Amino acid sequence: MTQIAPVSADASPGTAPALAVEHVGAVLGGRQVLHDVSFALGAGELAGLIGSNGAGKTTLLRVILGLQAQSVGVVRIGGQAPGRRASGVGYVPQKFELDPDLPVRARDLVALGIDGNRFGIPLPSRRRRELVQAMLRAVDAERFADARVGELSGGEQQRVLIAHALIQRPRVLLLDEPLASLDLRSEHEVVALLARLAREQRIAVLISAHDVNPLLPAMDRVVYLAGGRAAVGRTDEVIRAEVLSELYGHHVDVLHLHGRVIVVAGPGGEQGSDLTLAHAHGTDLEVSP
C-alpha cells in the first residue's frame, strides 16, 4: 500500500511536517471516494495533486480544509490535528467567476484575507495597509492592486487570491485546479510564483491538476490519485508505467515526449477495475524515499 512519504530533506529531523495526511478515507453520498490516502509535505515543499475528474482531488482538499469529514484517518497541520476548521491552511478555490462590476479592488480582497471572517466594520490602520502592500508585492500584484478584481485576467485573479490566502501566514496553501482556465504564459507564471512562495515563505503548497506537465519543473513531490487511491513520491518515482498501472488497475503506458509526460491507457486497458487494484496493492506502490 501507499507509504507515508518522508518529509523533505531540508526539514530538520524531529520537526513535524507542515501537512500530514494519515490513512485518510472519505465517503461521499454512500460512495467511497478516498481509500487510505497518506502523504506528508514539509515547509517549503511544492506538490502536485494529480488525477482526472472524479479521482477525489477536491474531496481530499475539502478534507484537509476541514469542510468535509473523513471517515477514517487524521490530517495534521504542523503536527496538530485541527478542529472542525483548519486554521493554518490557505485555500484558492476552483473555477471561480468574479463579477466585473464588483466594487472590490484587488487590495480590498487581499485585506479581507486578514479579517474577512470578523464582525463589525474594519478600522483603517497603517499596519493593515502595509501588510496588504507587502503581500501584493510578494505575489507581484502591485501594478493592478487598484483595479477591480472582476476586471483582471485569470492569472492576475489567481495572484490576488493567493495573496488573500497567504496574508494570515498559513503553514499550508491548497489550490484547486488553479491552472485550469489559464493560457500557457499565465500558467508558467503562476507555477513559478507558487514555487518561489513555497521557498520564500516556508509553506507547503499542494496544487491539484488534471495534467501533470505544467507542474513538472516546480514539483518536489507528486500525489497521484486514481479511483480514490494515491501513489506518492518524487515525480520520477511515481509517473512510471508500473506504478500507475497498479494504481489504475489496468495497464497504462507513460510516454516521454520533448520533456512532457503523457499517460495513456495501454492495450486491453479497462476503466473501473478497482478490484484488481485491491488484490494487487501493496507491492509496487511502495515508494521509497
Next chain:
Amino acid sequence: MVNAWTVGGIVAVIAGLVGFFVVLRGSAFAAHAVPNGSFAGAAGAVWLNINVLAGLGAFALLGAAGIGWLGHRDRQDVATALTLVLLLGLGALFLSFTAESAPAAYSLLFGEILGVSNNQLVPTLGLAAGCVALIAFLYRPLLLSSVLSELGEVRGIPRQALELAFLACIALATTMTVPVVGTTLIFSLMIGAPAAARSFAGTPGRALVLSVAIAVAIVWLAIAAAYQLDLPVGFFVGVLSGAAYAIGRAWAAWRGSSARRSARLPASDGGPNDPASAGAFGGS
C-alpha cells in the same frame, strides 16, 4: 410634508445600505419577494384590525425564513418563487375579507409617503437603527462571501446562517419601508441606487456610501416632483431609479472603452506589464 422628507430620507438610507449587498450577492429576487410577500401580512393585519407594522414584520420574517429554509433544499430562485406564491395567495385571501380592499391594497403597493404621520416616525427610526447595526455587524463576512462564497466558507463563515441573517436584514428593511413607500418602490430603490453606485465607485466603502446618497437623492427628488406636479411618488421613484442605473451603465461602458483605448496605446515596454494600461482600470 416635513415628515415625508424625514421618513423618506430614513427609508432611502436603509434601501441604499441593504440594497448594496442585495446587488452584490445577486439576491434581487429575494428583495422582490420579501416585500411583496409581507403585503399579505399587512392585508391580514387590516382584516384583523391589528397593527399593520406587526403584520408586515411577521410576514417579512416568515418570507425570509421560508426562502432561507427552502433555499438549501431546492434552487434559490425556485425556493424564492414558491415562498412568494404562498404569501401572495394568503394576501389575496386576506384582502377579500376586508371591506375597503382596493384603497388598502393600493397604499400597501405604492405607499403613502405624503401622508406619513408623527407616530410613524419613532418605529421607523427604531427599525432603521436595528437594520444599520445588523449590516455593520455583518459587513465583512457579507462582503467576503459576496465576492466568493467559498472564501467565506474556508474562513469558518457558515454559509446558510449568514444567508439567513442577511434575509432578516431584508425583512427588517421591508417592515419599516413598506408602509411609507410601498412594496413596489422599496424594491426599485434597493436595486436601482446600488446598481448605479457600483458602476461609479470601485471600492466597497465608497460604493456603499454612494449607494445611500443616490437612494436619498432619488427619494427626495421624487417627493418634491410628486408634490409639485401632483403625480404619484412611485412613478418618480421608479423612473429615477431606472435613470440612475442607465447613467451608471453608460459611465461603466465609457470607462471600459477608455481603458481599452489606453491599453492599445504604444507602451513603454510594449507588454501587458506596462503600468499605463494597468492604471487605466482606474477602479476607484
